[in-house]
Amino acid sequence: MKVFKIEVKPELCTGCLRCELACSEVYTGSFNPSAARIKVVVSDTECSISFTEDCTYCGICVDHCFYDALKKIPEQTEEGGKL
Amino acid sequence: MKLGGFAGRILFINLSTGDIRKEPLDTTLAEKFLGGLGICLKLYYDIARPGASPFSAENPIVLGTGPLVGTDLPATSRVYAVTKLAQSKAIGWCGGGGMNLGCMLKNAGYDHVVIEGSADRPVMIKIFDDDVEILDATDLWGKGVKDTCDSLWDRYGRPMGIMTIGQAGENRVIFSMAYIEGGATMGRGGLGAILGSKNLKAIIAKGTKGVGVAKKRRYRAQRDKLLKTMRDYPYLKEWQELGLIKSLPFFPIDLYKKIKKRRLACVSCPIGDKDVVEIKDGPLKGFTTRSTSMINLITPMVYGIKDYRESIKCVSMLDDFGMDMFEFFGVLSFARDLIEQGIISSEQVHDKIEINSLESLETWARKVCLRQGLGDLLADGFNAILNKFGDKARPYAPYIIRGMLPYTGPRGPLVWELFGTMELGQSLDPRGPHVGASGSPTYFARRPLDQFPRHLKRMGAPEDAIKRILPKPDSPEDEDSLKVGRLLTYSHNWFSTLGSLGICARAQINRFYNAETCAEVYSSVTGIETTKEELMIKAERVWNLLRMANVREGFTRQDDTLPDKWFNASPFKNYVTMRPITRQDAEGMLEDYYDERGWDKRTGIPTKEKLRELDLE
Structure with a gap:
């Protein structure tokens, strides 16, 4: 099965939270950043992007990122995961 | 009926009594006024006492987000505040890119927050889902915008939406603004001062309720x-x-x-x-x-600051104090000229005003913000200076509309010589000379007229209006070849649409939306089936309500000011023919605007027939 890992580049993140909106909508049925399985915290000087234990690495967050802060890296393994 | 997109509740907070109550959103409000800006205006109109002064406890602030805010439709995060503004004394809105605030307010479960009364000490409002409190903010009072935001994030964590004022708002500087998370501004017309008059330092919001869509x-x-x-x-x-x-x-x-x-x-x-x-x-x-x-950061270079690094520092300082840069530079330049003319005695002014010196600007920003010496007068804006020094000062005053400096003009801060909708719109905006609501294809210089119909259709203008706006194919080119006044009607309706739905009005965003798309997404998000034509009627209703709110306050056509200096040396030029614009030309554009709107051309007031047509009687 072809899967991928998610590469994060916090320096490119703008804090738009499109990833959190998309994730929460898929898994909870409503747009709710607090319920997203990806967590983005941005300040002027720092940005952290992390994933909760519930994350399945489905990649919906990557599909909705416009800034290349998230990227799918294809690989031939059975499990996805965060790089 | 539970609507999608809307949180379905309005939060009422009275700072005088401490009363906090949550009421369901009346769905007929959404059906008539769309949401966001439209409902903010309607709530204000129903709640406010006509004639209340801007700084009185009787002047409420109505915050709100549109039904698309909180969804993942692109660039839908706008936050609006409607109040009677400090500068123009008119009822108007302040809108800002919502950063996190709009999404958080909606997720906390509120479409609108109505702030009434006035606190007797510095306070802030905390809105964390159902946990809503008025908290003491004495420790934040006196802090700048950045320090306030950092303190609040340190205390409550990120992400969290914040609206705050700096020292300028606290001291009721008439051109002070509110800031959303230090990155978006609200209220060149003085929203900061209105918040300051209520002793309200900040509003913070977090939410976990989620935003659903209907279809x-x-x-x-x-x-x-x-x-x-x-x-x-x-x-x-x-x-x-x-x-x-x-x-x-x-x-x-x-x-x-x-x-x-x-x-x-x-x-x-x-x-x-x-x-x-x-x-x-x-x-x-x-x-x-x-x-x-x-x-924004390099704009002071227009005023003569040579070093871009000093320019950045200057704007950052003004943002931290929380005041508008254009008005600050405007009143300071005016004061400098009055000192040079001996109208203001130089003996009263210990620190020289040098517009191109960071050190001088820092000194004077502090004086204005903290109302020290001459800074106390400058903090009250152009009209206060003119009232104090009378006719002898008037020749040295810059362009002024409703007490404020127009953004654009042949000698304005943003030099722009063509007279399009954004230029005329500065006279027709009750808030004073803002340009944001008056966008149209005339935003770009010398755009060929054959490109206009596509843009006008996108903005929701009907075919018959497009014929009235553009010259007939066989007519000779003359000064009236583009009806800027009629076109402005549809700029305002389009802005009402975007503002009420919650979509960003910046050109690089709204170019991706059109009236039809807006109607489609409004229908699918809310579940209120709305055609493009119905959407534009609702937007028109919103703009007419804005006008009526100000008619109720005594504003008429006479307040739609066209400054003399626009027609003297270096006048504006016709967008198409490049001929100088005369006062008569501009008055004709105003009349075209009223006519297109169905307003009385003599008074500028919506006719009874128009109000009946829009169900606004």
Whole structure:
């Protein structure tokens, strides 16, 4: 099965939270950043992007990122995961 | 009926009594006034006592977000506040890119927050889901915008929406603004001072309730189509990387890339336009700041500051105090000229005013903000200065509309000689000379007229109106070849649409939306089936309600001021023919606007027939 890992580049993140909106909508049925399985915290000087234990690495967050802060890296393994 | 998109509740907070109550949103409000800006205006109109002064406890502030805010439709995060403004004394709105605030308010479960009364000590409002409190803010009073935001984030964590004022708002500087998370501004017309008059330092919001849409499959199809259009846009990357510098190339791109630390976006925005920059060398090395855009940071260079690093520091200082840069430079330049003319005695002024010196600007910003010496008068704006010094000062005053400095004009801060909708709109905006609501194809110079119909259709103008706006194919080109006044009607309706739904009005965003798309997404999000034509009638209703709110306060056509100086030396030029615009031309455009609106041309007041047609009697 072809899967991928998610590469994060916090320096490119703008804090738009499109990833959190998309994730929460898929898994909870409503747009709710607090319920997203990806967590983005941005300040002027720092940005952290992390994933909760519930994350399945489905990649919906990557599909909705416009800034290349998230990227799918294809690989031939059975499990996805965060790089 | 539970609507999608809307949280379904309005939060009422009385700062005088401490009363907090939550009421369900009346769905007929949504059906008649769309949401966001439209419902803010309606709530204000129903609650406020006509004639209340801006700084009185009887002047409420109505905050709100549109039904699209909190969804993942692109760039839908706008937050609006409606109140009677400090500068123009008119009822108007202040709108800002919502950063996190709009999304958080909606997730906390509120479409609108109505703030009434006035606190007897510094307070802030905490809105965390159902946990709503008025908290003491004595420890924040006296802090700048940045320190206030940092203190609140340290205390409550990120992400969290914050609206705050700086020292300028606390001291009721008439051109003070409110700031959303230090990156978006609200209220050049003086919202900061209104918040300050209520002793309200900040509003913070967090929420976990989620925002649902009514018709998911249809919604997803429309959203994906919009996103694909944006992804396929050939200039997407340039817009993302350069922001306003792409269209206003006033700063070397290489240098911008060198100091750019991060670009920030409001929630859901694929083309974020906020900048975080860090000065890399010189005496200010290491200084880091955030701003609404890099263009904003270099604007003081227009006034004579030579070093871009000092310009960045200057804007950052003004933002931290929380006051509008254009008005600050305007009143300071006016005061300098009056000192030079001996109208203000130089003996009363110990510190020289030097518009091109960072040190002098820092001194005077502090004096204005803290109302020290002459700064106390300057903090009350142009009209206060003119009232004090009378006719002898008038020849040295710049262009003024409703007590404020127009943005654009032949001798304005943004030099722009063509007379399009944004220029005329400065006279017709009850808030004073703002340009944001008056966008149209005339935003770009000398755009060929054959490109106009496509844009006008996008803005929701009907076919018959387009015929009235543009010259007939066989008519000779003359000064009336483009009816700017009639066109402005549809600029305002289009802005009402975007503002009421919650979509960003910036040109690089709203170009991806059109009236039909707006009607489709409004229908799928809310479940209120709305055609394009119905949507535009609701938007028209919103703008007419704005006019009626101000008619109730005594405003008429006479307040739609056209400054004499627009027609004297270096007058504006006709958008098509480049001939100088006369006062008679501009008066004709105003009449065209009233006529297109169905307003009385003599008084500028909506006719009874128009109000009946819009169900606004």
